[in-house]
Amino acid sequence: MEVYVYRDLGKPFNEWFDWVIREAELYDYGRYPAKGMGIWLPYGFKLRKNVIELIRKLLDSTGHEEILLPLLIPYNIIIKESEHIRGFEGQLYWVTHGGYEQLDIKLALRPTSETSLSYMEALWIKSYKQLPKKFYQVGSIFRYETKATRPLLRVREVTTFKEAHTVHEDFKDCERQVKEAMDIYSRFFNELGVPYVVSKRPEWDKFAGAIYTIAFDTLLPDGKALQIGTVHNLGQNFSRVFEVRIQRKDESIDYAWQTSYGISERIIASIVAVHGDSKGLVLPFKVAPIQVIIIPIPAGSDEEKKAVMEHAIKLKNDLISRGLRAETDLREDVTPGEKFYIWELKGVPLRIDLG
Amino acid sequence: VTVVRRDSGEKIEVKVSELPEILKKLGEEVDSELSKRAWEAFRKKIRRVNDLNQAKDYLSKERGIIEIPWCGRSECALKASEILEADALGTPLDEVPNVGNEHCPICGERAVTIMRYAKKY
Numbered sequence: 001m002e003v004y005v006y007r008d009l010g011k012p013f014n015e016w017f018d019w020v021i022r023e024a025e026l027y028d029y030g031r032y033p034a035k036g037m038g039i040w041l042p043y044g045f046k047l048r049k050n051v052i053e054l055i056r057k058l059l060d061s062t063g064h065e066e067i068l069l070p071l072l073i074p075y076n077i078i079i080k081e082s083e084h085i086r087g088f089e090g091q092l093y094w095v096t097h098g099g100y101e102q103l104d105i106k107l108a109l110r111p112t113s114e115t116s117l118s119y120m121e122a123l124w125i126k127s128y129k130q131l132p133k134k135f136y137q138v139g140s141i142f143r144y145e146t147k148a149t150r151p152l153l154r155v156r157e158v159t160t161f162k163e164a165h166t167v168h169e170d171f172k173d174c175e176r177q178v179k180e181a182m183d184i185y186s187r188f189f190n191e192l193g194v195p196y197v198v199s200k201r202p203e204w205d206k207f208a209g210a211i212y213t214i215a216f217d218t219l220l221p222d223g224k225a226l227q228i229g230t231v232h233n234l235g236q237n238f239s240r241v242f243e244v245r246i247q248r249k250d251e252s253i254d255y256a257w258q259t260s261y262g263i264s265e266r267i268i269a270s271i272v273a274v275h276g277d278s279k280g281l282v283l284p285f286k287v288a289p290i291q292v293i294i295i296p297i298p299a300g301s302d303e304e305k306k307a308v309m310e311h312a313i314k315l316k317n318d319l320i321s322r323g324l325r326a327e328t329d330l331r332e333d334v335t336p337g338e339k340f341y342i343w344e345l346k347g348v349p350l351r352i353d354l355g
Numbered sequence: 356v357t358v359v360r361r362d363s364g365e366k367i368e369v370k371v372s373e374l375p376e377i378l379k380k381l382g383e384e385v386d387s388e389l390s391k392r393a394w395e396a397f398r399k400k401i402r403r404v405n406d407l408n409q410a411k412d413y414l415s416k417e418r419g420i421i422e423i424p425w426c427g428r429s430e431c432a433l434k435a436s437e438i439l440e441a442d443a444l445g446t447p448l449d450e451v452p453n454v455g456n457e458h459c460p461i462c463g464e465r466a467v468t469i470m471r472y473a474k475k476y
Contacts, residue, residue: 003417006396153476193390195397197420199445199471202432217444217473219400223418225444225473274393275362282362284389285382292378315371322375344361349385350378351359 004221010278013222017273021151024281024346026272029151036149036156043346044268046289048160051268052138054191054287055162058184064134064164071140072107073116080115080241087208088112091143109142114209114234114260117165118242125256127247128169132177136164152269153226160265167239168257169248174233178214181231181261185216188263189228193284194218194270196228207260211235220273228270231261281347292319293348294328295339297355312354362388403469407438407460410472414441420473422452424466426459432470434461444471 002012009016021027026044040048056066072095079085093109096102110116117135125133141161145154164181168174182198189196196216206213210232217225238244239255246256275282285291296312298305312328319326329339336353343351358367358378362385369377400419404410410421421439425432425446432443446468454466 005400005419006393150476190390193386193393195394197401197444197471198448200448201445202443202470203429204433205443205445214448215445217420217475219397219419219473220476223400223474224476225420225442226476275389282389284386286386291382315374319375319378324375324378347361349361350381351361352374353357353359355356 002222005219005223006221006274007277009221009276013220013273016221016276016278017269018151020272020276020280020345026281027151034156036145036154038151038155038159040159043289047271047283047287048265048268050287050289051192051271052160052162055188055263056138058188059134059136059164062134062180062184063132064136066137067135068137068139069110069113069116069120071110073110073113075106075108077119078108078115081209081238083237084114084209088143091145093142093144111141111143112161112260112262113137113141113163114165114238114258115242118238118244118258121167121239121256122242122244125167125244125246128249131167131169131246131256132173133167134164134177135166136162138162152265152272155265158264160268161262162264163260163262165260166258167244167246168259169246170254171235171257174235174257174259177259178231178233181259182214185229185231185261185263189216189218189267191284191286192267192271194228194267194274201230207232209234209237210260211237218270218274220270221276226266226270228266229261229263232259234258234260276347279341280345283347283349285349288347288349289325290327290343290346290348291324292326292350292352293343294319294326294352294354295336295343296328296330297336297353299355308354315352315354360385405457405460407435411439414439414472414474418474420444420471422469422471424454424457424459425468425470426462426464427467428459428462428464431459431461435470436472439472440474441472442475444473444475446470 025041027038029038088111095107141158145156166177196218201213201215214231216229218228220226236255244256294312296308298308316326316328358369403422436443452469457466459466
C-alpha cells in the first residue's frame with residue numbers, strides 16, 4: 001500500500017494523477033502524436049490562466065516588465081556561453097530547414113532565454129541609470145527529455161514557462177534581486193497553498209551558466225520531490241560573452257550583472273497533487289475556474305421545477321455581478337447526485353444545493 | 356440554501372441575501388485550510404537523520420526529504436547520494452542548522468551544515 005504525503009487518493013499516485021487530469025478535463029496527454037506534448041483543455045486552460053495572472057500581478061507590482069522574445073535562437077548565439085551550452089546541448093531541438101532549403105545557420109527552439117535576451121541587452125542597456133532592469137516572459141520552451149515523460153511533470157514542450165531576467169550594476173544588487181525573487185516565489189506558492197523547502201543547489205546541479213542556483217522543492221503525494229521554482233545568480237557569465245557593458249556611476253565601464261528565475265506548469269501539477277483527494281481535484285478558491293457551482297434540486301410539479309431553474313440562473317448572475325466565478329448546472333438528463341460527483345471531481349471549492 | 360465545502364464536506368445553511376459575503380469568506384477559509392493541511396503534512400516528511408541506514412530506510416519506504424549532517428565536501432555528498440539512491444537537493448540558506456557536535460556520516464569530519472536528499476522527479 002502506498003503511503004501518501006497528503007490525503008488518501010484511493011489509488012497509487014501515478015494512476016490517480018493521470019485519472020484526475022483526464023476526468024476533470026484539465027489536460028489531454030499521451031494521445032497527441034508527438035511525445036511529451038499535451039493539450040490544455042478549456043477547464044485546465046482557465047486554471048492555468050488564473051495561476052499565470054497571480055504571478056503576473058506579483059511581478060508587475062515589483063517593477064518587472066513583460067516582453068516576448070523569439071522562439072528560435074541562432075546556433076552562433078546559443079553556443080556562446082560555454083557552460084550553458086554544455087548543460088543544454090543534449091536537450092536541444094533544432095530547426096535546420098526552411099521549406100526545401102537547408103538553413104545557413106541552424107536555429108534552436110529556445111530551452112530558456114538567457115542567450116537571446118543577453119544578445120539584445122547589449123544593444124539596449126548602456127548605463128547604470130537604466131538599472132535595475134527586470135524583464136519577464138511567459139511562453140513555451142522546448143527540451144528534448146530522454147527520461148520517461150509525464151504529463152505536466154516532465155514534458156518536452158513546457159507550455160507555461162515564466163522566466164524572469166534582470167540586469168544590475170553590481171554583484172550586491174544581484175544578491176538583492178535574488179532575495180526579491182525568492183520572496184516573490186514564496187508569496188506565490190503560499191497563495192496557492194503549495195508547501196516547499198528552499199535549498200541552495202549543490203555545485204554539480206546548478207543552472208548551466210550560473211554562479212549558484214536557489215531552488216524551491218515540494219513533495220508530491222508519493223513522497224518524491226518536485227522542483228517548482230529556481231532562482232539563479234548569473235554574475236557576469238552571460239554579460240561578458242555577449243558584451244553587455246554598462247557605464248557605472250563612477251564613469252568606469254563594466255560588464256552588467258544578471259539574475260534569472262523561472263517557474264513552469266509544474267506548479268499547476270503541484271496544486272492538483274498536493275490538495276487533491278480520492279474524489280478528485282480540490283482547487284484553491286483563489287484560482288479555481290469555477291468558485292461556486294449551483295446545483296438546482298428540482299422537485300414537485302413542472303411549475304415548481306421551472307421556478308428552481310429560474311432561481312438558479314438568477315442566483316448565478318447575482319453572484320457573478322458580485323465578483324464571484326459562479327456557474328450552474330441546469331442539465332435535465334443528469335441527476336443531482338451525478339452532478340455532485342462531477343463537480344467534486346472538478347474540484348469546485350463551494351457548492352450550493354438549491355431546492 | 357445549503358452550501359457544501361469541497362475540502363471538508365461540511366454543510367452550512369445560509370440565507371440567500373447573505374450569500375455573496377459568506378461565499379467569499381468561506382472561499383478564504385477553504386484556501387487557508389488547504390494551505391495549513393498541506394504544510395502540516397509536508398513538514399512531517401522532512402526528517403533530520405544522522406545515520407545513513409536509517410536515511411536509506413526512510414527514503415525507500417516513506418520517501419520525503421532527509422537532512423543529513425555534512426562536512427561541505429562534494430565527494431561526500433555525491434557518495435551519500437549514491438548510497439541513498441537519491442538526489443542531493445542542496446543546503447539550507449537562511450537558518451544556519453545546528454550541527455554543533457555532529458559529523459559527516461561519510462568521512463567522519465565535523466559537519467558544517469546539512470545536506471538534503473530526496474528521490475526526485
